[in-house]
Amino acid sequence: MTNFFKSSEPLDLNEHTLIIPGVSVGNVPQFSVDLLITTFDLKKVATIWHPGIVSSVGNDPFTPDSTEICTACELYSNKESKISAIQLRSTLEFKLVKNFIEDLKSALGGFKLKKIVILASGFDYELHTVSSNKFFYVSNDGVDKLMKDNGVKALENDANEKYYIHGDGFGCILFSILSEKFKTTILVKYVSEGDNIPDAFSMFEKLCRIIDLKFSMESIQIPYSWKNVFGGPPPLGIF
């Protein structure tokens, strides 16, 4: 599909690490990408159009009083740290999921990306062993030692040699299609649905360690739009 990315300046993603969130349990990957954008000052560099994206529009969630609109799927980037991220604020149409991912693969084919990291979450009641470490990965990038050093376990495939994470949405198919062309890793955290902001922090921290981004907990910037994650103020009538 032509015009998948549209930017005012020529896009340069060469040698960039691209982060893509899945739409999965607790929206943890999308929250983590929000943290990445605000903490490392990623700038919006392109909009993404595809009929498979379930559209949503609003004002810029990172800047109060902005009149710049944001759409459901946009590309953010930081030239200095060579980190880019696709933020997906809604989901994909079921019948167009494969079509979208194939078009994404061919649109990214024009860049010499260093690697792709997909973020995903799954239902933690699926885990057979309850432990504090709930991070798993699958990769074609030879990152076994790096992952072991960071306490991330390799995900086991099923009897059909396929990976399945209950609650990850299209994360696994995204990995299987993109890994045909790029060095790709999927980082999964098993979580419970609820207040998933702590999960987003831990996924953000793990991601930074894996892609070697230096940060301190004090430097993390909370996105402005998170003020209303649990809704607005209560109506006065209830008091």
Add this chain to the structure above:
Amino acid sequence: MLFGEIVEPSTRALIYDEEEYPNYTKVEPVWDGDSTLKNINTLLFIESNKITTLIKKFVIGDEKPIKKLNNGGLKVYNFAGDKYIVLVEEQTTYCNGEIIEILKDWISNAKSVYTVTSDSISSYQNNDMHEKPEVVLRSLTNKSNTLGCINLEIPNLVTGLGASVLSYCKHFDLSCELFVVYMDNSPLDSRNTGPVLEMVKKMGFSVLFVDPKHRFISGAKIPTMSSNLYI
């Protein structure tokens, strides 16, 4: 729920959680008439039950559609030669993105593109508003705000075909204004329909005279009594 039944938790995330996703098969649009629209000055997309009911009664009236997308739930009405209303009714064949792909020539050729949708007032979020009014009208635009409507505040989001039209226009650098009307569940009356009709007038459409002997409740026409003796 039965005793001992295992209830798996759900998630607010919009997931399908399928192991296999289908290959996409394109469905060709079936038009009543040809699919071209010429000389488009104003293109107005109308969706959601309340706004559709309102526009049908107060703007479209007895006009007949000039085009219909038979397998897509779209009807197109022409006014004053170069103004068009696209009415979006319930449809399942196409998703919104596919509808945009079908109508992209119209959107690209129109001088002004507007979309109007509605949502429940309870879904409107505003930190400074403890008591919500009956109607809140807000807009989003990627170019200039021509009708002077207040911008939709963070973190409110708009979805649906209107959002797809605005997203498409943003991506391809075309001008579009989206209006969202937050209403409570009360019947349509002069108080909650006034701001919408004013806005449609500003877009250049004529608003029809309404017989005061008729009122509307959720789209059903109910004649009023000639006297209130037995109320």
